[in-house]
Structures are given as structure tokens and as C-alpha cells.
Amino acid sequence: MTVALPSELRSLRDRLRRWAEEYGLDFNETFFELLDHDALHEVAAYGGFPTRYPHWRFGMQYEQLRKTYAYGLQKIYELVINSDPCYAYLMRSNSMTDQKIVIAHVYGHADFFKNNLWFGPTHRKMIDQMANHGTRIRRSADRHGAEKVERFLDDALSLENLVDPYGPYRPGARKPPAESDADRLDEEERHLEEKVPRLKSRADYLDRYVNPPEELEKERRRLEKALERQRRFPASPQRDVLLFLQEHAPLSSWQKDVLGIVRAEALYFAPQAMTKVMNEGWATYWHSTLLTEKALEDDELLDYADAHSATLSAAPGSLNPYKLGLELWRDVENRWNRGRFGPEYARCDDWSVRRSWDTRAGIGRRKIFEVRRAYNDVTFIDEFLTEDFARERRLFVYGKGSDGGLVIETRDFEKVKATLLRDLTNLGNPVVAVEDANHRNRGELLLRHQWDGLDLKADYARDTLEALQRIWKRPVHVATKVEGRGRVMSFDGDRHSSEETREGEGES
Amino acid sequence: MAREVPVARRIDQDVGRFRRIVRGQVRRNLKKYITQGELLGKVGKGVVSIPLPQIRLPRFTFGENRESGVGMGEGGEGDPVPRQGGAGGAGEAPGEHVLEVDVTLPELAEILGEELRLPAIKPRGREHVLADVRRYRGIRRTGPESLRHFRRTFRTALRRQVSSGTYDPDRPFVVPRREDRRYRSWRITEVPQSNAAVIYMMDVSGSMGTEQKEIVRIEAFWIDTWLRSQYRNLEVRYIVHDAAAREVDRHSFFHLRESGGTKISSAYELCVKVIEERYSPLEWNVYPFHFSDGDNWSGGDTRYCMALLRERLLPRANVFSYGQVKSAYGSGQFKVDLDNEFGADDRVLTSEIPDREGILPSIRTFLGTGR
Numbered sequence: 009m010t011v012a013l014p015s016e017l018r019s020l021r022d023r024l025r026r027w028a029e030e031y032g033l034d035f036n037e038t039f040f041e042l043l044d045h046d047a048l049h050e051v052a053a054y055g056g057f058p059t060r061y062p063h064w065r066f067g068m069q070y071e072q073l074r075k076t077y078a079y080g081l082q083k084i085y086e087l088v089i090n091s092d093p094c095y096a097y098l099m100r101s102n103s104m105t106d107q108k109i110v111i112a113h114v115y116g117h118a119d120f121f122k123n124n125l126w127f128g129p130t131h132r133k134m135i136d137q138m139a140n141h142g143t144r145i146r147r148s149a150d151r152h153g154a155e156k157v158e159r160f161l162d163d164a165l166s167l168e169n170l171v172d173p174y175g176p177y178r179p180g181a182r183k184p185p186a187e188s189d190a191d192r193l194d195e196e197e198r199h200l201e202e203k204v205p206r207l208k209s210r211a212d213y214l215d216r217y218v219n220p221p222e223e224l225e226k227e228r229r230r231l232e233k234a235l236e237r238q239r240r241f242p243a244s245p246q247r248d249v250l251l252f253l254q255e256h257a258p259l260s261s262w263q264k265d266v267l268g269i270v271r272a273e274a275l276y277f278a279p280q281a282m283t284k285v286m287n288e289g290w291a292t293y294w295h296s297t298l299l300t301e302k303a304l305e306d307d308e309l310l311d312y313a314d315a316h317s318a319t320l321s322a323a324p325g326s327l328n329p330y331k332l333g334l335e336l337w338r339d340v341e342n343r344w345n346r347g348r349f350g351p352e353y354a355r356c357d358d359w360s361v362r363r364s365w366d367t368r369a370g371i372g373r374r375k376i377f378e379v380r381r382a383y384n385d386v387t388f389i390d391e392f393l394t395e396d397f398a399r400e401r402r403l404f405v406y407g408k409g410s411d412g413g414l415v416i417e418t419r420d421f422e423k424v425k426a427t428l429l430r431d432l433t434n435l436g437n438p439v440v441a442v443e444d445a446n447h448r449n450r451g452e453l454l455l456r457h458q459w460d461g462l463d464l465k466a467d468y469a470r471d472t473l474e475a476l477q478r479i480w481k482r483p484v485h486v487a488t489k490v491e492g493r494g495r496v497m498s499f500d501g502d503r504h505s506s507e508e509t510r511e512g513e514g515e516s
Numbered sequence: 517m518a519r520e521v522p523v524a525r526r527i528d529q530d531v532g533r534f535r536r537i538v539r540g541q542v543r544r545n546l547k548k549y550i551t552q553g554e555l556l557g558k559v560g561k562g563v564v565s566i567p568l569p570q571i572r573l574p575r576f577t578f579g580e581n582r583e584s585g586v587g588m589g590e591g592g593e594g595d596p597v598p599r600q601g602g603a604g605g606a607g608e609a610p611g612e613h614v615l616e617v618d619v620t621l622p623e624l625a626e627i628l629g630e631e632l633r634l635p636a637i638k639p640r641g642r643e644h645v646l647a648d649v650r651r652y653r654g655i656r657r658t659g660p661e662s663l664r665h666f667r668r669t670f671r672t673a674l675r676r677q678v679s680s681g682t683y684d685p686d687r688p689f690v691v692p693r694r695e696d697r698r699y700r701s702w703r704i705t706e707v708p709q710s711n712a713a714v715i716y717m718m719d720v721s722g723s724m725g726t727e728q729k730e731i732v733r734i735e736a737f738w739i740d741t742w743l744r745s746q747y748r749n750l751e752v753r754y755i756v757h758d759a760a761a762r763e764v765d766r767h768s769f770f771h772l773r774e775s776g777g778t779k780i781s782s783a784y785e786l787c788v789k790v791i792e793e794r795y796s797p798l799e800w801n802v803y804p805f806h807f808s809d810g811d812n813w814s815g816g817d818t819r820y821c822m823a824l825l826r827e828r829l830l831p832r833a834n835v836f837s838y839g840q841v842k843s844a845y846g847s848g849q850f851k852v853d854l855d856n857e858f859g860a861d862d863r864v865l866t867s868e869i870p871d872r873e874g875i876l877p878s879i880r881t882f883l884g885t886g887r
Contacts, residue, residue: 064530068534070531
């Protein structure tokens with residue numbers, strides 16, 4: 009049950025909005041709704057969109073939220089939807105101090121949604137869009153049977169992470185090769201001989217020295233290969249596997265529609281995963297700034313401190329993205345306030361000079377507003393997580409020890425950063441692309457996993473292949489590596505097989 | 517809280533569907549993706565995850581060698597990092613913000629009992645063992661100064677001053693007099709005594725690795741928590757053994773690593789000694805637990821163990837529980853031997869714990885009898 013905001017909250021919201029705007033936050037109109045916990049859990053289970061399509065997975069989320077709340081283990085504090093206007097939900101049972109924090113926090117998120125470049129291509133009317141998706145899937149379920157649609161949805165959801173999260177930022181990059189290319193390629197192949205480049209020789213008898221036959225042969229083979237590559241479909245690996253399937257798999261129209269819906273929603277949520285550290289850090293930065301500098305009454309201080317520290321708490325040894333984000337933002341602000349950037353500062357290796365370095369540059373605020381515009385977690389951490397920061401915050405890399413437990417492996421800065429970046433790249437998903445849709449010239453589908461040191465989870469990969477096969481209908485394969493050795497895993501509809509390949513050395 | 521009659525909500529359908537899948541009524545093909553959710557606890561502040569069935573759809577994801585990452589905190593290279601508890605689903609939705617809230621141990625025990633449907637324990641017929649319990653339950657006008665109730669005294673004084681008109685809000689002095697003083701008073705009640713002693717024994721020979729000990733640690737935590745909720749007074753003792761046994765404190769119990777052979781009888785002998793010294797079965801409910809990977813020195817020693825159990829340990833214990841943790845080296849023979857020997861005897865409970873998923877069923881075996 010939603011309830012109109014009580015007047016007390018309304019005036020609180022108005023004050024906070026004014027203060028937020030004075031600080032330079034810039035957001036779309038934001039509507040707050042007050043929900044009791046059941047309703048809030050329902051909205052949260054649907055990822056913020058109560059009108060979403062029906063699926064058991066949302067029921068599962070709901071159960072989880074309901075139980076953990078009932079047992080007092082955790083509670084949802086706030087929920088905010090990236091759209092225009094922006095919607096945010098408040099838990100009715102929160103205290104007034106909590107509501108203050110949450111409203112301030114929400115304005116931080118709303119500002120980030122509107123201004124961060126990576127949210128640029130997201131659908132700002134997603135609430136309507138999701139309702140539309142819901143209607144379409146319900147209609148399909150009515151027409152083709154709920155279980156049939158659910159089974160297909162499950163298969164599609166198994167491939168949900170095989171979209172190209174960076175695709176929307178390079179429009180036009182994905183262009184399927186024109187079908188008529190085949191004729192052109194045939195033509196080229198017929199005239200291959202003429203295409204082999206030759207040097208001009210002054211006399212015939214010199215020709216075989218100027219253009220040695222074995223070199224010509226090599227050149228010819230190179231051209232042949234290039235042609236073959238062009239003939240391959242897709243011509244270059246397709247990162248957006250869902251889109252590829254939607255366009256080329258032998259599916260009925262409702263199935264294509266379901267794939268499209270799953271893909272659109274995955275892409276809508278991608279920027280939130282891509283900027284988790286920044287976005288949460290930014291919102292936390294602003295709720296703490298707004299509250300401590302403006303909104304907090306004396307008697308709320310302890311409640312505030314309690315709630316704020318709960319947000320930032322981390323189990324010993326673990327890394328809380330809110331805390332990491334907030335501290336990085338503060339560090340950036342501090343460094344740019346004191347002029348701790350640029351070549352002079354970088355060159356300085358006198359510890360005592362560095363420690364008291366302060367040019368009174370005072371441009372910290374401006375800098376963080378700039379940064380919130382153009383960065384995502386990967387670039388943010390790559391650029392602003394400094395060696396000093398890693399040392400002061402006691403960051404380390406952990407790994408499996410000799411007896412199976414987790415141990416601290418190293419505090420080496422380069423390794424810490426590399427590990428963090430590895431975990432954030434491609435939203436923590438393996439990079440898998442469609443390499444060949446006419447594999448072995450038999451219409452089989454070959455995916456390639458770009459192996460970078462981490463193996464795929466084998467049993468999951470096998471089951472994912474089954475889902476893929478049900479969509480593609482012909483045998484499917486994924487080329488990957490296991491402990492550095494090339495391996496192709498296949499499923500032909502009945503049987504799984506797995507074959508070692510000789511790739512590994514010299515493989516691009 | 518009074519609420520309006522709920523309208524059929526959209527989520528109820530999805531929840532119903534999810535439950536039917538979990539119970540195996542529909543969509544059997546999803547059965548293999550159902551996980552039971554892991555039970556993890558830490559004393560004091562920390563993450564706790566509740567048994568919660570989940571279905572994880574397969575997808576291309578990273579496997580075992582993913583087990584590395586970045587953490588924050590003190591410690592040198594090679595120091596262990598606490599494993600992260602699976603507080604499931606934290607913040608998956610956009611801008612969703614999840615707080616961890618403290619739970620008290622009694623609440624945890626209640627959750628555990630509810631999830632595992634554990635019966636309340638009936639202490640062995642010792643209701644006649646009574647103990648005096650003093651409780652502060654009232655307020656009196658006389659008493660020793662050490663028990664003076666400051667707030668009540670102050671309140672009485674304030675009330676007197678206000679009613680007699682001597683209270684001045686601008687100079688709010690309140691001066692209690694002799695007759696304003698109030699003191700706490702107590703009452704003595706007799707309650708049935710319920711003492712329990714838990715004696716944990718663990719094999720720390722070379723074949724028990726960190727993971728095996730972690731499993732024992734988690735299981736022991738939950739057993740403690742449950743028994744604590746059932747008994748007023750719980751004492752816990754720890755015995756480790758390889759070829760010889762000794763008593764250790766809690767910390768070393770979970771961290772000690774020895775090598776060499778395994779002689780289980782040494783632990784049982786020490787256990788009997790501990791019980792005889794301190795825990796008379798007339799006054800104590802005694803729970804010996806033994807965890808090992810199932811290897812023993814020799815058949816002869818195993819026979820001796822059985823004799824020790826039958827003649828000296830079982831008569832003094834409520835139940836004897838044996839948990840066999842699977843390790844790469846253990847043969848697992850000891851459980852077989854125990855089952856052969858005591859198969860029909862309900863005072864001996866054995867269970868196998870192949871991995872963390874096995875902790876819950878094992879706890880259910882041990883505590884599910886209500887003894």
C-alpha cells in the first residue's frame with residue numbers, strides 16, 4: 009500500500025532538495041513513496057519495477073527479502089529507480105533520522121543517474137517499458153502456455169550475461185554483414201591470382217628473384233585466409249550473443265520477443281553494475297555531507313552515526329563497495345583541494361614533503377563533479393586508486409592457501425589494483441562472443457571465451473550450453489581454456505563432449 | 517498491526533510458483549540447481565545466513581580458481597582471511613541498500629530451531645534438582661544503600677516537591693529526603709536445575725585440513741547456540757587428539773594442527789576422566805561430540821573405543837554424537853564400525869558431513885532427538 013507522504017516528510021524532502029541543489033546536485037524530478045515492508049519487498053524483488061513480467065525468480069527474491077527481514081538479519085533501506093522522473097521508495101517503519109539519510113542518499117543517486125555518461129543510453133521511461141514487457145510476456149503465456157514460456161525464459165536468463173555492456177556506447181559498431189556479400193566474395197576468389205601483389209621487375213629473367221615464387225605462394229595463402237575469414241559468419245566475433253540469437257536463431261516470433269526483452273532489461277541494469285562503487289560512494293558522500301553540514305539536529309547525531317556506520321561496515325578482511333567508493337571520492341576531493349596531482353607531485357618522492365604537500369588549489373569539489381560525469385568503476389579505480397590510498401586503507405589480495413583456506417597473498421599495489429580491475433571488468437562476467445555461426449560448415453554455433461587466467465565453471469558451462477542448444481537447435485560449442493590448455497566443450501542435443509585443442513601458444 | 521485484507525498481489529503468484537519448484541512438484545529439470553543456502557554464524561557482530569532454498573540458473577561464470585580478490589584490513593602475507601559469509605542477495609537490485617542487523621544468540625537459536633524443526637530438549641528426569649535463584653523484582657522503602665534505586669528515589673522526591681509546591685522550574689533542584697529513598701528488593705524462587713556439559717573431541721591429525729576444521733567450527737557454533745538456548749548453565753570443554761589426547765582452550769581447539777597418527781581411544785579415555793571429575797550425571801546433562809575423518813590407528817583400538825563407549829561413556833551421557841568430516845585422506849571406516857556396533861542403540865548418533873552443505877542435516881541428526 010502506498011501512502012501519500014505525510015506533511016512532515018514532505019517538508020523534509022523540500023528542504024533536503026533545496027540544500028542538494030545549493031551544493032550543485034542536478035537531478036530529475038524525484039517522487040518519493042512510502043511503503044510498508046511487505047510492499048517494499050515486493051517492489052525490490054521485481055528489481056524496482058512492480059509491473060515486471062511474472063517469473064519464479066522474483067518470488068525467490070521476495071522470499072529471501074521477507075525472511076531476512078523477519079529474522080532481523082537485514083533490511084532494505086531505500087530503493088531508487090533510474091528513470092525520468094526518478095522514483096524512490098521509503099520504508100514506512102524507518103525513523104525520521106533514517107528517512108533524512110535515505111532522502112539525501114536518493115538525491116545523490118538521482119544526480120548520478122542523470123549526469124553520469126554511462127547512464128546516457130539507458131531508457132528513461134523504463135517503468136513504462138517494463139510494464140510493456142510484462143504485458144507481452146503475459147500475452148505469450150496465455151497464447152502458448154505458461155510453462156512453455158517459463159522454460160524459454162529460463163533458457164534466455166541463462167544467457168542473460170552474454171550481452172555487450174559497452175555496446176550502447178558505440179552506436180553503429182554492430183553491423184551484420186550484408187547477405188549479398190557472398191557473391192562479391194566468390195568474385196574476389198576467382199580473381200585471387202591477380203590480387204597477389206608483385207613487384208615490378210625490369211626483365212622476365214629477373215622476375216623470379218624479385219618475386220620469389222615461395223613468397224608469392226605465401227602471399228596468396230594469406231589472401232585466401234582473409235577471404236575465408238570474411239566468409240565466416242559473423243565476420244568478426246559478436247559480443248552481443250543475445251542479439252545475435254535474436255536475429256539469427258531459428259525461433260518463433262514470441263521467442264525472439266522474449267530474448268529481446270531479456271536483453272533490453274539486462275542492458276538497462278548494466279550501467280548500475282558498471283558504476284556500483286562510484287554510484288554508492290557518491291550517494292553516501294552526499295548523504296553524509298548534507299546531513300552533517302545541514303540537515304542533522306543535535307539529538308539525531310547518534311542515530312545518524314549508527315546508521316551511517318552500518319552502511320560502511322565490513323566484515324573483517326572484506327571490502328565494502330560503499331566504503332571503498334566513499335573513501336575514494338573523499339580522497340579525490342582532498343587531493344585536488346591540496347593540489348596533490350600532476351607531474352610535480354608524482355615526481356616528488358620525499359615522504360615528508362609529500363605528506364605536507366598543500367598548494368591550496370581548492371578545486372576538490374569541482375573535480376569530483378567532473379569525475380562523476382565521465383567515469384565508470386573500472387576507469388575510476390584505474391585512475392584514482394593510488395598507491396598511497398591502497399597502503400593507508402590496508403588493501404590486500406587474498407587467495408587460496410596451501411591448506412584450502414583463504415590467506416592474504418600480497419599487499420603489492422600493482423597486484424591489488426589488477427585484481428580489483430579484473431573483478432570489475434565486464435561486470436565480473438567472462439567475456440564470451442559468437443565466433444562462428446557456421447562452424448565446421450554445418451551450421452553449428454561456436455562461441456569463444458576470452459580466457460584471461462580464470463577458468464569457466466565447468467558444470468555450469470555444460471548446462472548453459474544445453475540452454476544455448478535449445479535455442480540454436482543445432483550443435484553448439486564453446487572454445488575456452490582450462491588451466492591454460494585449449495579446450496572446446498560441445499553439446500549436440502544428446503551428448504556432451506569435450507576436446508583438447510592445440511591452441512595456447514601463439515593463439516591470438 | 518491491523519491491516520486491510522490484502523488484495524491478491526502479483527508477487528504471491530511468483531512466490532507460489534517458486535515454492536512449487538523447490539518442492540519438486542513442477543519443473544523437475546530445475547531440481548539440480550536448487551541449493552539449500554548455507555548456515556554460517558559468528559559470535560557477536562557478523563554475518564549470518566539463514567537456510568534459504570535458492571535456484572541458481574546456470575550461466576557462463578568463473579569457477580574454482582576465482583577464489584581470489586581484494587580485501588581490506590590488517591595482517592601479514594600468508595595470514596588467513598575470514599571467509600565471507602553468504603548474506604544472500606545483498607543489494608542486487610538497483611540502488612538497493614542493505615544493512616546488516618545484529619541478532620542475539622537466543623534469537624539465532626530460535627531461528628535455527630524453527631528452520632530445522634528441532635524439538636525442545638527434555639532434560640533427563642532431574643526436575644527435583646532445584647536451585648535458588650535471586651531476582652530483583654520489586655521496590656522497597658528500606659534497604660542497604662548499595663541497592664538504592666536512584667531514578668525511583670529521584671522521581672519520588674520530584675513528585676513530593678511538585679505536589680508540595682516547592683519545585684521551581686527555573687531553579688530545578690530536587691533534593692531527596694530520607695523518606696524519598698527507594699531500594700531494590702529481591703525474591704528467591706526455586707527453579708529446576710538444568711546444567712549441560714558439552715565435550716567436543718576432535719581429531720587433529722595431519723589428515724584434517726583447514727576446511728574440515730572450519731566445518732567443525734561452524735557445526736560446533738550452532739550446537740552451542742542451540743544447547744545454550746535449552747539449558748540455563750552450559751559448560752563447554754575441548755579435547756583434541758592425534759595419537760594422544762589433551763584438553764585445550766577454545767581457540768586452540770579450532771586452530772591447532774598436529775600431525776601423525778590417530779588413536780581415538782585416547783580422546784574417549786580423557787573424556788571419561790573429565791566427566792568423572794566434574795560432571796556427575798545426576799546433576800549434568802552431558803553431551804560428548806566427536807569429530808574426525810574416520811581413520812583410526814588399528815582395529816584393536818577401535819574395539820577398545822567401542823568398549824569404552826559402551827561401559828563408561830554412554831551411561832554418563834545423554835547422547836553420544838559422532839560427526840565424520842570427509843577429507844581427502846580419511847577412510848571413513850570409524851563410522852561404519854560405530855554403526856555396526858551401536859546401530860540399534862539410540863544413544864549413539866552418527867552422521868557424515870561431506871561438505872558445508874552437510875552441516876545442516878548433521879545438526880538435525882544430532883539435535884533432532886530432543887534428548
